[in-house]
Amino acid sequence: xxxxxxxxxxxxxxxxxxxxxxxxxxxxxxxxxxxxxxxxxxxxxxxxxxxxxxxxxxxxxxxxxxxxxxxxxxxxxxxxxxxxxxxxxxxxxxxxxxxxxxxxxxxxxxxxxxxxxxxxxxxxxxxxxxxxxxxxxxxxxxxxxxxxxxxxxxxxxxxxxxxxxxxxxxxxxxxxxxxxxxxxxxxxxxxxxxxxxxxxxxxxxxxxxxxxxxxxxxxxxxxxxxxxxxxxxxxxxxxxxxxxxxxxxxxxxxxxxxxxxxxxxxxxxxxxxxxxxxxxxxxxxxxxxxxxxxxxxxxxxxxxxxxxxxxxxxxxxxxxxxxxxxxxxxxxxxxxxxxxxxxxxxxxxxxxxxxxxxxxxxxxxxxxxxxxxxxxxxxxxxxxxxxxxxxxxxxxxxxxxxxxxxxxxxxxxxxxxxxxxxxxxxxxxxxxxxxxxxxxxxxxxxxxxxxxxx
Ligand code: FAD
Numbered sequence: 453x454x455x456x457x458x459x460x461x462x463x464x465x466x467x468x469x470x471x472x473x474x475x476x477x478x479x480x481x482x483x484x485x486x487x488x489x490x491x492x493x494x495x496x497x498x499x500x501x502x503x504x505x506x507x508x509x510x511x512x513x514x515x516x517x518x519x520x521x522x523x524x525x526x527x528x529x530x531x532x533x534x535x536x537x538x539x540x541x542x543x544x545x546x547x548x549x550x551x552x553x554x555x556x557x558x559x560x561x562x563x564x565x566x567x568x569x570x571x572x573x574x575x576x577x578x579x580x581x582x583x584x585x586x587x588x589x590x591x592x593x594x595x596x597x598x599x600x601x602x603x604x605x606x607x608x609x610x611x612x613x614x615x616x617x618x619x620x621x622x623x624x625x626x627x628x629x630x631x632x633x634x635x636x637x638x639x640x641x642x643x644x645x646x647x648x649x650x651x652x653x654x655x656x657x658x659x660x661x662x663x664x665x666x667x668x669x670x671x672x673x674x675x676x677x678x679x680x681x682x683x684x685x686x687x688x689x690x691x692x693x694x695x696x697x698x699x700x701x702x703x704x705x706x707x708x709x710x711x712x713x714x715x716x717x718x719x720x721x722x723x724x725x726x727x728x729x730x731x732x733x734x735x736x737x738x739x740x741x742x743x744x745x746x747x748x749x750x751x752x753x754x755x756x757x758x759x760x761x762x763x764x765x766x767x768x769x770x771x772x773x774x775x776x777x778x779x780x781x782x783x784x785x786x787x788x789x790x791x792x793x794x795x796x797x798x799x800x801x802x803x804x805x806x807x808x809x810x811x812x813x814x815x816x817x818x819x820x821x822x823x824x825x826x827x828x829x830x831x832x833x834x835x836x837x838x839x840x841x842x843x844x845x846x847x848x849x850x851x852x853x854x855x856x857x858x859x860x861x862x863x864x865x866x867x868x869x870x871x872x873x874x875x876x877x878x879x880x881x882x883x884x885x886x887x888x889x890x891x892x893x894x895x896x897x898x899x900x901x902x903x904x905x906x
Contacts, residue, residue: 462489463621463808466605468578468752470494471501472559473786474626476537476797478568480805487809491618492572493607495519499563499572501628503556509653514610516577519631521652521746525680526552527891529672529883530791534875537562538798538868549891575610581623582606583756583779599814600781622781622808624801625750629787632749634765634839635742636668640722648740651677657684660739666727668719669693669743670700672791675887677741678713688713689735693744699884708888745839748787757782765839766828769821772859773842774800777820780807790844790852792876795869799856803863812863852876 462485467477470492481490496519498504505526506518528535528549532542535555540562546554563569584602603623608615633650635641651673661684667674670692682688692701692715704715717730725736748761758778760768767787769777776782783804786793806812814820828841836846844852853873860867882890 462487464488464619465490465622465624465808466578466581466603466618466620467492467624467626468581469501469626469628470496470499470572470574471503471626471628471786472537472794473628473797474501474624475499475559475563475568476794477624477626477785477801477804478571479537479539479562479566480798480801482566482568482571484805488805490571492568493576493578493605494572494574495577495610497575499569499574500556500559502630503552503559505552505556507655509655514575516610517631519628521630522552523655523677523680525657526676528552528555529676531875531879534792534872534879535794537794538871540565573607573609577608577610578605578627578752579608579615580604580606580752580754581757581782582754583758583782584619585756599779599817601779603782622783622804624804625753625782625784626786626797627750627752629748629789630746632747633742634745634747636719636744638719638722643724644722644727644740645724646738646740648742651741651743652746654741657681660685662686663738664736665689665739665741666691666735666737667741667743669745670715671743671745673745674741674743675700677743679888682710682713686712689737690715691718691729692716693718700887703887708886748842763838763841766841769824770842771814771820771824772803772862773855774804774859775807775814777824778817780814783807788842788844788852788855790855792852792869792872795872796856798868799859799865802865803859806863806865 465481465488467474467490474492478490478492481488495516496504502520502522504520505522505524506520508518510518512518531548532546532550536542542558582604584604603620604617605620605623606615606617631652633652635650654677657680660681663685664687665681665685666689667678668691670690674690678688678690690700690713701715703709716733719727720730721728727735727737748765748767750759753759759776762768767784770784771777773788774784785797785800785804790796803812807814831840831850832838844850844855856867856869879890
């Protein structure tokens with residue numbers, strides 16, 4: 453029970469999306485029925501978000517862009533103990549790194565365990581969220597203030613059609629951010645006359661048998677697709693961006709990449725079939741796969757929400773990477789890219805609920821903006837790009853542990869992520885040591901080591 457309440461009736465909360473973040477939100481909202489009434493809207497025909505593999509690429513039968521970016525052979529890049537929801541361990545006989553089907557089944561089991569499906573409206577697209585600017589009716593006015601507007605949410609049922617509108621006291625945006633491809637701006641890119649696609653649309657290695665494939669980007673997607681592809685392709689070339697986050701260049705130099713895989717620098721220009729790289733090297737690939745990340749996109753947020761996304765990667769105005777700085781009843785779950793969205797929601801959602809129930813007061817908008825801008829400026833000064841505004845992969849200051857500590861301290865709550873720190877650090881160290889073998893590592897309380905590492 454909260455210390456005091458700003459309102460008499462349960463607050464009505466709309467949750468957008470039923471992937472891991474939306475399901476965590478549902479789980480935690482459902483645990484406080486006296487305080488919250490909620491509905492979860494999911495555009496897809498099932499729960500699971502990213503983990504609902506789609507053989508199709510492009511548009512769904514309903515004419516919406518396919519959401520999931522995972523490919524047929526995908527194995528998780530994090531082990532179970534780091535990935536799992538804090539109150540629902542993976543089955544004890546699970547492998548450390550799993551095929552996506554096992555993650556999907558785990559998510560289904562989680563929803564069943566906490567009886568979440570009844571609160572989720574599938575095949576329901578949130579078309580728009582509008583801030584209500586009219587005065588609230590007096591009976592509902594107790595918790596209202598300019599910082600706590602209500603929201604008109606319009607949804608469309610994809611099966612059977614029909615739109616509905618409903619007023620909510622708060623909206624939790626859990627719509628994910630690994631769905632809308634980001635492309636680099638390479639001069640002449642449009643002239644490329646081979647096959648090109650984004651990793652969002654990569655599904656199988658077979659179509660690339662015997663081909664020379666250029667993978668742009670040196671992070672997780674590029675690496676994982678390389679591992680899937682190299683037994684089929686004639687040659688795989690990984691183009692390293694300015695941040696070779698996975699030390700692939702080093703692995704190549706040490707001869708630890710497969711025989712038909714090599715690295716190169718970043719493309720400077722594309723002219724027809726020829727790609728020229730920053731070191732002057734040239735290549736004629738049959739296929740280019742852009743493993744260049746994703747953009748934040750919230751097409752359903754009406755202009756009245758006052759949310760902008762700059763450079764595809766900076767959501768504004770956002771406090772602690774989750775709270776609208778001006779309208780505190782609009783919050784975003786799972787946006788920092790730590791890659792740990794399953795447990796992260798267990799830290800973010802309770803904070804969101806504390807803001808809603810009035811037990812956590814926020815600083816003034818001016819102070820919030822000052823803090824947010826200072827963080828952004830410091831990031832740029834340290835060499836990060838504008839698109840890294842919500843990225844936590846730059847230790848020691850911008851690491852996932854720092855973020856989790858910071859928001860837990862801010863809200864004065866237990867940090868449920870803390871028990872995962874050690875395992876996370878071990879897996880990251882193993883990953884950086886040798887991406888080819890890190891999934892073979894083992895963790896136990898008394899013994900941490902990487903097998904097969906150089
Ligand atoms: P999502 O899973 O993206 O779910 C968002 C949901 O919102 C979707 O179901 C979507 O349909 C719905 N939605 C969006 N817009 C609307 C709308 N307007 N109306 C209604 N519904 C809407 N994480 C790990 O922990 N381990 C891994 O190994 C791992 N591997 C990954 C590999 C790849 C290739 C990718 C792309 C991501 C990977 N991730 C991994 C990150 C993964 O995205 C998260 O695990 C997790 O799925 C994020 O959960 P989410 O709920 O925030 O977003």
